Amino acid sequence: MIRIADVHKRFGALAVLRGVDLALAPGRVTAVVGPNASGKSTLIKCILGLAAPDRGAITLPDGRDVREPTARAAIGYMPQAPRFPENLTGHEVLAMLDALRPDVAPDGTLLERFSLAAQLDKPVRTLSGGTRQKLSAVVAFRYRPQLLVLDEPTAGLDPLATTIFKAAVLAARDAGTSVLLTSHVVGELQAMADDVAFLLDGTIHFAGPVARLLDRTGARSLEEALAALMQAPTDRIPDAALHGDAPQALRVMNGGGA
C-alpha cells in the first residue's frame, strides 16, 4: 500500500492541497479525477518528490518517504508533456536512464510491443509527438515500478498504441503494481480504473471502487457518475463548489490545471 497521509501544500497564499488522504493499493488502478485546479498536478508532484508537502507524508509499502532519492527507484512516471534532450537519440536517453538504475534489469517488453527500436536511432528532435509519448511510456514501465504514475498518458497516442498501452497498464496492475492514472478521456478511465479518487479544492471527496461510486451516485456509467460528482457534489463539498455553473462542471474533465 502506498500511503498519502494528510498531505498539505500551499503555494504562497493559495492552499492547493488541504489534507489529502489516499491509499494506493497494489494491483489496483486508481483514477484521480477532479476539475481543473483541483490539485491533481500538485498531488502528483508531491508523490514524485518534485514538491515537498508542507505537512503530511507519502510513503512506500516499506515505509520509506518518497522524498528519499532511493525510494524513487520504486516509481515509474509518465508525464503529461514528455520532453527529452533534443540532440540525443532515443537509445541514448534510455541508456542514460538505465545507468541511473544499474541495479534493475530493464524490461524491454513495451519497447518491443510499440516496435519502437528502429526509431530510437534518430535524435529525439526528429521524433513525432506520438513517438515521444511512446518513449515516455517505455521509460515509465521500464524499471518494473511498484507505483506507476500516469499523467494523461494517452494524449497523442494513436489507437493501436493506445490499445497496446492499456494492455501494458492492466498487465502491470495484474502483476501487483499500484497505478495512479489521470485522464480526461472517460472511456479510458472506464477501461482501466478499479478505484476512483475524486479531488476537489485540495481534498479527496470520494475514494473507493468504481462500483461503489456508481452505487452512491445512482449512475449507470462512470461518465455519468463523474458528471454527477462534479455537478451535484456530496455534502462534504463546500458551498462555493455547489454554485458552480453546469457548463463549467461539464468541462472539468478537460485535464491540466494546477
Added chain:
Amino acid sequence: MTAAIAPVPPNAASRPGAATLARTVAEHQWRDVLRSRWVIAYALVLFAAAELLLRLGGSGPSALVSLLNIVLLLVPLVALVLGSASLYGAREFTELLLAQPIPRRALFVGLWLGLVVPLAGATVLAIALPFAIERAIDADTAPALALFLVVAALLVAAFTSLAFLVAVTVHDRARGLGAAILLWLGLGLVYDGVVLAVATALRDWPMEKPMLAFMLANPIDLARTLLLLRLDVAALMGYTGAVFRMAFGTPAGMGIALVAMLAWVAGPWWFAARAFDRRDF
C-alpha cells in the same frame, strides 16, 4: 500481453553513489550540448576570430590582447544564455530525472558539469587551435596563452553558475532569460562606465579601496585585469585595473584576482545548488 514481471522492490544496497550518478547525467548532457548548433556556431566564431587576429596581428601576445576583448564579451554572453536557456528548456526532462532515484545535488552537479565541461572545452580548443595551426606558440606566448585559456574556462564556469542561479530562482522562463541578458549587459558593458562616472563624481575622495571592491565585484573586470597584468598592457587595463596593480603589484595581484575568480565560480554555484535542493518543481 504475456505475464508481466512482478514489480521489483528496490535494493538500496546496490545503488550507485552520488558521484557516479552525477557523472552519468553530465556525460549524456555534454553529448547533447556538443551536438547543439549554437555551441558549434559559437566555437566556430571564436576559432575564426583567433585565426584572423593571428594572421593580421602577427605576434602571439598582441593577438591575445585583441582576442581578450572578444572573449570578455562573448564568453559570458554564451554561458549566461546557454546556461539559463538549457535549464529552462530542459525543465520537463529535469522533472523526469528528479523522479528517478538520484539525489538532487547529484543531478545539479551533473547538469552543471554537463554544460561547463563541453563549453569550456570548446572555448579552449577554439582559442588554442589557431595558435597551434599558425605556429604562434613561442616562449613569449606560451605562458600567456596558458593563463588566457585558464581564465576563459573560469569565465565559462563562473557565468554558467550565475546562469544556473538565475534559472533556478526565477521561475518564469522569459523573465529569467531577460535577467540573464541584463546581467551580461550590466557586467560586460555598463559596469565600466558606471565605475568611471562614480570615480569622476567623487574624485575629491580617496577612491582606491572602493575601486578594488568594484573590480572584485565583477568577474569580467577580474578576468581582464588578470590577463592584462600578465600581458603587461597597463594602458588597456582601465581605471579599476590600474588601481589594482598599484595596490598589489603584479604577482600578488594575479594571485588575488585568480582566487576572486574561483570565488565567482563557487559562490553563485553554492547558492544555485542550495536553491535547487529546496525548490518545488
